[in-house]
Amino acid sequence: MEPKSIDCPRIKSKLHTTTISTAYNIILQIGLRLFSFIINAFILRFITKETLGIINVRLLLLYTTIQFITREPFRRTCAPNNSIDLDDNQDDGDETKKSKNQQNDWSKVVNITFLSIPLSFVTGLTFSIIWYKFFERPEHLLYEYQWAIMSIYVSVIIESMAETFFIYGQRYDYIRLKVIVEGIFQTVRCSLLALFVYISPEHSVFGFAIAQLIASTIYSLTYFSYFLFKKKIPMTTFLPNFLSDKDDNNESSSSSSSSSSSLLETSLTFFYNSLLKQFLTEGERYIMTMFSVISFAEQGVYDVINNLGSLPARIIFQQIEENGYILFSSLIKRDLDTSQQITKILKSLSICSNLTKLMAIIGLTLFTYGYHGASIVLSVYGGQNFINGSFGQLAIHLFQWHCIYMIFIAINGILESYSFAVMNTRQLNRFNTNLLIISIIFTIISLIIISYVGSVGFIMANCLNMMTRIIVSLLFIGNIYPNYSLWIFIRQTRPNFHTIISYVLIFIGLSIVYRWLGLADIFLWSKAILFIIINVIIIICHFIIIIYFFEKELCLFVRNELLFFKSLKNKQN
Known part of the structure; x- marks a missing residue:
């Protein structure tokens, strides 16, 4: 059985509210990161x-x-x-009872929250x-x-x-x-x-x-x-x-x-x-702090690159993950048996699969167009002395690995937010056990890789860590109820084959242009600006092709469900 379209007005309303909240948060994060970008560039000097x-x-x-x-x-x-109640036909008595229940619920929430x-x-x-x-x-x-x-x-x-x-x-x-x-x-x-x-x-x-x-x-x-x-x-x-x-x-x-x-x-x-x-x-920071595997100066360089490389995660991914969790939690009762809320689960899976596909495409975009822009971004951020100094090449390699890491972060975020929202207490405990095992493995792998490749090993280990967490979440989602399977979810989630091929071809093409301009050997602002212009032109054309030819279903989901265009059109008519 596969998830159906999202047709419940209350779910659409909640989804719309979540989208607005996410949009506000993304605008906030963009503004803050631009401000922080300027402040940190100032502080670095x-x-x-x-x-x-x-x-x-x-x-x-x-x-x-x-x-x-x-x-x-x-x-x-x-x-x-x-x-969310799927029944829109409620009388005044039901609404009064619901209001009273909400007041009682809030008093219980206060008692727990105050423990913080x-x-x-x-x-x-x-x-x-x-x-x-x-x-x-x-x-x-x-x-x-x-x-x-x-x-x-x-x-x-x-x-x-x-x-x-x-x-x-x-x-x-x-x-x-x-x-x-x-x-x-x-x-x-x-x-x-x-x-x-x-x-x-x-x-x-x-x-x-x-x-x-x-x-x-x-x-x-x-x-x-x-x-x-x-x-x-x-x-x-x-x-x-x-x-x-x-x-x-x-x-x-x-x-x-x-x-x-x-x-x-x-x-x-x-x-x-x-x-x-x-x-x-924050595994790499804990390892730096507990084991002192690299100096404070190298930690400083790593942090600069981590802040830049993880910018999309803070601006976009984190906001979608947090608001997605609120949406899924409102839709599904974690302690109620799945057989009693099949309709809600089907609708939540439809939302989750579309959001995961959207996040995957964003992650691929960041990697494809960001990988070769490392030296340009770091020159703007820290100045020419930053990439020409003793830690310059390390900074560039760290940034490039962060671009790879973004793909895993993008996919893992929404999958975990869905899993945490749907799991009951017993399943959460089992998931925590898996996370404990993953954290131990992550620590061991990090220490081994760092001994060979230095601080770049932190990001390599993080990629393996995220990959493992993605697999754990997928296994849970694939067994969420008897008539569902992992392959149904993956089939609905994975980007179109032509979309993936387009990213591969563009990455190869940008690599050729980058080397043809000589930016890999000598950094010149005139060539860097030309490379940026080429990137902008390609990415605009690329997205038009993806939206209108390769990912039509995802385009409809974003337009009709996230942006609520269909509801606005119906109101106008």
Whole structure:
């Protein structure tokens, strides 16, 4: 049995909301990355590669580790709203009952989400001690390093106090709020860091500590101000039952306790899952930090290339993955047997297969047109001295391998978001076991490859890691219900054969042009600009051919479902 077209108005409405949210987030990320691109290019000209490695690898890794572990489990569990009802014929009594159920659900969500605050205290303190006591430290910057670790610990606690507000915004479709708050946070942190680096580059680590604290404080205050003062929502809405003076009858309390236990169990599962996923996502940084396999300076170069190479992942892939998870979670109840929701599963698989195909094409595009532009991008970003220095060739090779890595990231992101949204607690535990095995294998492979090829080995190992995770997700999807199979999903997901051939031919052609212009040997801006113009012309023609000749079904999905053109046309008629 194969998935049918998406024809439920409620699903279309949710899909439309998800698309708008993704679009807003992509616009935010593009704006932030352009701003960050300028700021980082500015900072690179004032601080050493060693200091850059301390800030962008060691300290930011501590921040993302504590932050991800203390809030990701609750966001995965609580951010998705109630499931979508396929029945549009509801009377007023049903709507009243649904509204009351939503209020009860929210009180249970608050009780669970509020746990992120004490968790941030415990987890933050634990990892801060580990970072300071057990890992290699920059002795010449030890005092500033101490203050930076402390500022990260405090800033995560401050941000956790606004987590309930964030969950509320996600559940009730405050689409632009997250975009605005995240934009303010990143802008303040980057701007203050650039200012401190410009004023006193020798104290850049201390400047980072101050910038982080101020940005986190503004982040939380913005959420508080918006909901409490602008929307005038009572503070009790965001407090758990034992703090909000709400009284429930015994039956309600019993039901709430049972449901809260279920949410807590799922959160604990996601907590374990978050630990593994964070290690697999930032695996190379953990290996750098724990084993000191490369110097702080080389870590700085790796981070610059990683930020550039993973730009599409942060701008596009992450937004589609996060919003896709919310959509799939709204569509399917994870603890309900699949035989009782076949229609919803079929529709969700149709969405997932189309999104995966779209992501695969985006990944192939980034690899095909980005691989030969490494030296050009790095010259713009870090200046000619950056690629002509002692780490220049390393930077180019790292960037090229990141282009390959993008293909795997693109495909894995949407597959995992679907798997995590659909799996029940037992399946999540089994998946976590698989992730644990993958993380151990990844660590061993990374250490082996790095000993032969250096820091490029991190990206090679990441490619193998992502490939394994893709296979695990595909095996789950292929067995989601008895009458479905892996080959049905792959057949619907894989790009057209002619599409793949077109990418192969264009890659070969661009390789010939790149060498014909001599950019592989001597970098000249006149030739680089000519190469960029050729790329732009080819990519425009290429997409027109793909859209109108090779991928007609995908084009219809994007136009009619994601962009909602069909619904708008029907309304006009």
